[in-house]
Amino acid sequence: MTPQLSWYLALSAVLFTIGVVGVMIKRNVISMFMCIELMLNAVNLTFVAFSSFFRDLSGQLFVFIVMTVAAAEAAVGLGIIIAIFRNRESLDVDDASTLKL
Amino acid sequence: MQALLFILFAGLAIGCAISMVAQRNPLYSAISLIGVFIALACLYVTLAAPFIAAVQVIVYAGAIMVLVVFVIMLLNVEEPERQPMRLRSLVPIAVMLAAVLFAEAVFIIYFVQASPATPTRNVSDVGLTRSIGEGLFTTYLLPFEITSILLLMAIVGAMTLARTSGLLSSRAAVVPGDQVFAKEMLDRQKYVDLLTPVTAHSTEEAKRLLGVEDQDQSPKP
Numbered sequence: 001m002t003p004q005l006s007w008y009l010a011l012s013a014v015l016f017t018i019g020v021v022g023v024m025i026k027r028n029v030i031s032m033f034m035c036i037e038l039m040l041n042a043v044n045l046t047f048v049a050f051s052s053f054f055r056d057l058s059g060q061l062f063v064f065i066v067m068t069v070a071a072a073e074a075a076v077g078l079g080i081i082i083a084i085f086r087n088r089e090s091l092d093v094d095d096a097s098t099l100k101l
Numbered sequence: 102m103q104a105l106l107f108i109l110f111a112g113l114a115i116g117c118a119i120s121m122v123a124q125r126n127p128l129y130s131a132i133s134l135i136g137v138f139i140a141l142a143c144l145y146v147t148l149a150a151p152f153i154a155a156v157q158v159i160v161y162a163g164a165i166m167v168l169v170v171f172v173i174m175l176l177n178v179e180e181p182e183r184q185p186m187r188l189r190s191l192v193p194i195a196v197m198l199a200a201v202l203f204a205e206a207v208f209i210i211y212f213v214q215a216s217p218a219t220p221t222r223n224v225s226d227v228g229l230t231r232s233i234g235e236g237l238f239t240t241y242l243l244p245f246e247i248t249s250i251l252l253l254m255a256i257v258g259a260m261t262l263a264r265t266s267g268l269l270s271s272r273a274a275v276v277p278g279d280q281v282f283a284k285e286m287l288d289r290q291k292y293v294d295l296l297t298p299v300t301a302h303s304t305e306e307a308k309r310l311l312g313v314e315d316q317d318q319s320p321k322p
Contacts, residue, residue: 007111008148014115030172034130037165038118061244074165081172082172082176
């Protein structure tokens with residue numbers, strides 16, 4: 001019995017849902033950030049599964065670009081987190097409820 | 102065998118993901134997330150995508166998570182006390198909506214069976230580094246170049262966010278009192294004799310010597 005495409009899609013959906021739940025229930029900015037990374041990875045799994053089952057290269061190239069975006073997001077996002085912490089001495093998202101830094 | 106591997110790594114991924122959400126300490130969350138990344142890399146290998154698996158381990162589990170862990174340890178926030186849950190009256194409604202969503206998912210899984218048959222996999226060169234490189238530099242050259250611009254923007258953005266003002270970084274803030282500055286930063290026409298150190302006795306004098314303007318005039322909260 002070999003794994004079907006639907007198995008991978010189900011796993012991806014489960015991981016994405018866990019990421020969404022994490023973003024909603026977490027208060028720490030860094031934890032929310034990591035949950036967003038988890039969602040990106042769930043989508044990457046979908047891409048790779050489709051690419052492998054349909055034998056099309058485009059999905060894996062897209063994963064490559066998504067990883068680049070995630071790296072850029074990590075750099076800028078963590079910079080923003082440090083800037084917020086410098087100004088507010090807190091990582092709680094409820095403390096950073098205004099756009100003003 | 103393939104199914105066993107899938108179940109093993111899928112279980113590992115889901116377990117680590119739930120552990121990540123359940124942990125209260127961000128550092129433990131980060132370590133659980135690294136577990137998810139490793140499990141996903143193993144799944145990529147079973148999907149015949151070794152290049153993506155390697156990049157997953159190197160970029161995600163290596164670079165990005167090291168950055169996250171570094172920031173967690175740099176900020177080092179102590180555990181906040183548990184705050185009371187706001188909007189407690191909405192809990193029954195949330196439970197009801199979750200039940201509806203779950204019922205919808207069950208309905209879809211059990212009654213929507215008429216999906217087209219998925220093609221079977223066999224050996225191909227999709228996923229090898231060579232084919233990915235060829236695709237990246239021929240068909241998808243424009244997205245690749247746009248990605249490089251995106252990375253450049255990320256570098257500039259991170260630098261702009263990280264430093265607070267002007268030529269000097271926040272670490273090298275000009276403080277009142279006697280202070281010796283690097284000779285390369287000074288006006289060479291005005292100070293020909295570079296062997297003697299230059300001393301400033303106040304912030305304004307230091308700024309004048311360095312030729313910098315403090316851009317951040319607003320007082321800190």
